[in-house]
Structure formats: C-alpha cells, structure tokens
Amino acid sequence: MKRRNFNKTFATSIAGLTLSNNLFSNNDKKNKLGVALVGLGSYSKNALGPALTETKLCKLSAVVTGSIEKHDYWKKQYGLKDSQIYNYENFNSIAENDEIDIVYIVLPNNMHKEFSIKALECGKHVICEKPMAMNAVEAEEMIKVSKKVKKDLFIGYRLHYDPYHLECIKYCKNETFGKLNVVLAEFGYGISNNNHWKLKKSYGGGALMDVGIYAIQAARYCTGEEPISLSAKEYKTNSKKFNEVDDTIVWQMEFSNGKVANCATSFSASMNNLHLGFEKGFAKLHPAYTWRKVSGYTSKKQLTFPMINQQAYHMDGIANYLINKVPHNNVGGEEGLKDMIIIDKIFESINKNSNTVLL
Ligand code: NAD
Numbered sequence: 174m175k176r177r178n179f180n181k182t183f184a185t186s187i188a189g190l191t192l193s194n195n196l197f198s199n200n201d202k203k204n205k206l207g208v209a210l211v212g213l214g215s216y217s218k219n220a221l222g223p224a225l226t227e228t229k230l231c232k233l234s235a236v237v238t239g240s241i242e243k244h245d246y247w248k249k250q251y252g253l254k255d256s257q258i259y260n261y262e263n264f265n266s267i268a269e270n271d272e273i274d275i276v277y278i279v280l281p282n283n284m285h286k287e288f289s290i291k292a293l294e295c296g297k298h299v300i301c302e303k304p305m306a307m308n309a310v311e312a313e314e315m316i317k318v319s320k321k322v323k324k325d326l327f328i329g330y331r332l333h334y335d336p337y338h339l340e341c342i343k344y345c346k347n348e349t350f351g352k353l354n355v356v357l358a359e360f361g362y363g364i365s366n367n368n369h370w371k372l373k374k375s376y377g378g379g380a381l382m383d384v385g386i387y388a389i390q391a392a393r394y395c396t397g398e399e400p401i402s403l404s405a406k407e408y409k410t411n412s413k414k415f416n417e418v419d420d421t422i423v424w425q426m427e428f429s430n431g432k433v434a435n436c437a438t439s440f441s442a443s444m445n446n447l448h449l450g451f452e453k454g455f456a457k458l459h460p461a462y463t464w465r466k467v468s469g470y471t472s473k474k475q476l477t478f479p480m481i482n483q484q485a486y487h488m489d490g491i492a493n494y495l496i497n498k499v500p501h502n503n504v505g506g507e508e509g510l511k512d513m514i515i516i517d518k519i520f521e522s523i524n525k526n527s528n529t530v531l532l
Contacts, residue, residue, distance in 0.1 A: 206492045207234030207272040209259070209297075211288055212280040213243050216302065220464055221279060222251065224484035230492035234272040237264060252487050259485065264288070268295035272489040274495070275300060275488075279330075281370045282377025286311040290318045296494060300488070304386050305509035307377045309517050312510040319506055326506035327491050330390065332374060333502040334486035336478035337467040338394070341449060341456050345395045350472065352450030354432055356395055359446045360390035360462050361421070361439030367414055373442075379418035381516060385438030387462040391447050392426055392434035394503070400426035400434070404529040405522040410441050424519050 189391040207233050210217045217236075225233040233251050237259040238244075247253050259267060260422040267273050276292035291300045299319070305328050306312040319326035324368055332338045345353045361380060369381050393399065406423035409415050409479040430432070437444060447461035448470075454472035461467060464483050469476045487504065494501040514532065522530045 182186045205230055205232040205276040206410070206495060207232060208275045208277055208300075208488065209235035209237060209267060209273045211237040211264075211276060211278050211292070212284075213238045213240065213247065213280065213373075217279045217470040218246075220484050221277065221488075222247075224482050226251075227482050227485040228489050228492070229391070230496065235259060235267065235270065237261065237267070263475060264291060265295060267292070267297065268329045270306050270341075273297060275491070276308075277488075278302060278402045279329075282382055283307055285377075286315055290316050293324050293326065294320050296322065296324060298327070298491075300327045300329055300491060301509070303509065304377065304382045304513060304516065305506065309510060310434065310515040312506070316506045316510060320325065325495065327504050328506065328509035329487070329499070330504045330508065331464060331483040331487045332387070332462065333367055333394070333504050334481075334490055335467055336481065337458055337461075337469050337476060337485050338391070339502075340476060340478070341447070341458065341469075342394055342397075344451070344456055344471070345397060345449065350454030350456070353395060353449055353451050355450035356392045356432075356434035357436075357446065357448040357450070358391045358461075359437040359444035360384040360387045360433060361437065361442045361444040363443060364414070364440040372414055372418055374417040380438040380440040381419055381422050381519060383438075383440075384462070385422060385436070385519075386512055386516065388434075388436040388438060389426075389512050391461070391512065392428075392436060393515075395447075395449055396428045396432055396434070398428045398432070400515065400532050402529050402531050403518055403522060404527050405519040406527045407523045412441065415440065419523075422519065422523070424522070426515070432525055459501075 210221055213236055231337050235257045236247050239261050244258055276289050276297045276299050281289055282304055286306045289299045292299045315326060371378040403424055403426040405422055407419050408421040410420055420441050423437045426434045445460040445462055447458040449456045456471045458467055458469035466480050490501050493499045518530050518532055522528060
C-alpha cells in the first residue's frame, strides 16, 4: 500500500475504542482503499454498497457475482465498468488488480472460509461477514492463512463502531454504575422465506449462527472476558421450516466472579435487546443490534447519539488501521474465532442435553 498519509486526528476515542467521525476530510478517490464486494445479495445491496458511498477511506472498486442480471444495477448505481465485475470462475484474477486492497466476503456462511482463503492468497486483505466460518476449526485455518500470507483478516462486526455499544462498553470499563454482574442479550426474528439458505444446515444456517452471535458478542465485549462455562437448550416450534437448523436457543454463560449472561436467539420470535445489570443501575438498548437506529437509556438518562452508518465507520476503521496503523476496534479474525469457539460449545451443550460445558 503506497499512497496515503492521512490526517490521523479524525478519530474520537470512547473507552479506548475509536469511533471514526466525519471530521475526516479525505475525499480524494485515488487515496482510498479499494474494496471488492463478493456476493451481491441483500446485505451488499442494502448496506455495504450504500456505505461505500459514505466512506472516507474506502471506495467500491469491484464486485464478484455469479449473476449476470445484477451487472446493470451495479454498473448504473456505482459507475462500475465491465472490467470491475468478476465472477466465481475468474475470482483469482483479482490478484492482478492493484485497485483492490480489501476483499469483503458477503456470501452464505459455508462459503466464508473458501473465499476468504482464496482472497488472502490473492494477496488481498479480507473482511469476512459473521459468523466467520462454520466452526472454530475453519476459523483457525483462515487465521493461519492470513498469518502465512501476511494479509489481514477482519470480521464484519459493525457494532464495534456503533456509539451506543461503545458507550455501554465505557460504562462497563469505567464502572459508571458499579460492577457489571448480569447481561441479558437476545436477538431473534421470525424468518419468513421458507427457502432461504439460512434454513439449511449445509449453508451454516440457523438462528444462532445468524443472529445469536450478536448476543455472544455483546456478552463478551461488555464483560471484557471470555466465559468459563455455558449451558444451552434448544426449543423447536412445530414448523417444518426448522427441520434442519436451530429455531430457538436459550443459553447461559458464566464469567468470573459470578457474572452471568443470559442469552436467547430465535428464528420464530422477534427480540432485539441488550440489558446490562450493574450494582447501582442499568443500561438498556432496544433495538440493540440493528444496523439502522440503535436506541437506549440508562437508569440515569436517555441515550441520544446521532445515527451513524455503522458499515461505513467499520470499513473506515479498518482502512485507518491498514493505512495509518491506528488500532481498529477489535474486529480481527481472532475475535471471530472466539465467537466460533462459543458457538461450537453451545451446540455441544445442546447435544449433551443442556449439560454445562467448560470453555
Ligand atoms: P443473501 O442470500 O441475500 O446473499 C448471499 C449472496 O451470495 C447472494 O447474492 C447469492 O447469489 C450469493 N451466492 C453465491 N454463491 C452462492 C451459493 N452457492 N448459494 C447461495 N448463494 C450464493 O444473504 P445476505 O443476507 O446478504 O448474507 C450474506 C452474509 O452476510 C451472511 O454471512 C450473513 O450472515 C451476513 N450478514 C451480515 C449482516 C450484518 O449486519 N453484519 C447482515 C446481513 C447479513
């Protein structure tokens, strides 16, 4: 990476984590890192593409898609040329394109490992969507390749750049309301498309992999610890949709000194909460995990942060790390691996009839 010597003062710090803001004045397209989006489904179309029009340090420089019918939309919407559109057969030729610095994997979960590794081996940094892989073994393989080829691997943990979540982390670190003792974290929705890959086991479907991971994340970044043990139970409605994958899972994670996180996820119930129970007060986010407007309050006050584009801040935070070595907000592959270890243990506990498993 040649170019860039940007203004390093653009980041504000909350709890030691950075929230890049719009003070950043780089609008020079040539100096931005080029991002290639791989997989042009709903998240790329509705969130990442638009975010890349707001980023200060990144720009959309290519897409990878197997669907010719999507070409026109991406060409018109983002001014891409034919030469900037790749498919899965010529994927490896991105290696020759110097305009691509970061490859962003936005594919079904079972394809994350394969395409992250391919992109790393093409000499590109990678952002991989959550969950980073099908299990911890795959996640470890990805990290190993990233180290071997000396290219960075990041995970699409956008909430690490959201001001509401950063504020909650600050309360926990600073003990603003005393010690944190209980975390309640729930994320679920009623999945409507019966044919979605998220209902297929071989694709890495299921509520836990899709949205339960946000509850694991919240419990981990608020306590600032890894759980010591957990127990989990699965509940199934009688809908045939859930023949292959988990529907509702409720689990409990124990941390040091009696701290506990009670978590739930579901594909048949709408939930979107984070409650932090401190000795002398509480903080509550609802909706907590949305990429639109998070909202919340504490036992003392309403929280009123302006709405930000989480994806733009997340990608700029990563670019600022790659360009200026300003630490990113803990969105590296190792962070993704820690979640995969817990996901594996949740399934292990379910398979052992909700027995407590040690981590
Ligand atoms: P989607 O189904 O809308 O998009 C997936 C894309 O992959 C589609 O364009 C599809 O054509 C393409 N694809 C390529 N090969 C495929 C194959 N063999 N089978 C099926 N599809 C194939 O899914 P999505 O909601 O965009 O999710 C993609 C990834 O992004 C998932 O890992 C998901 O967890 C993640 N995601 C993250 C967030 C977030 O807030 N961070 C939000 C939504 C999705």
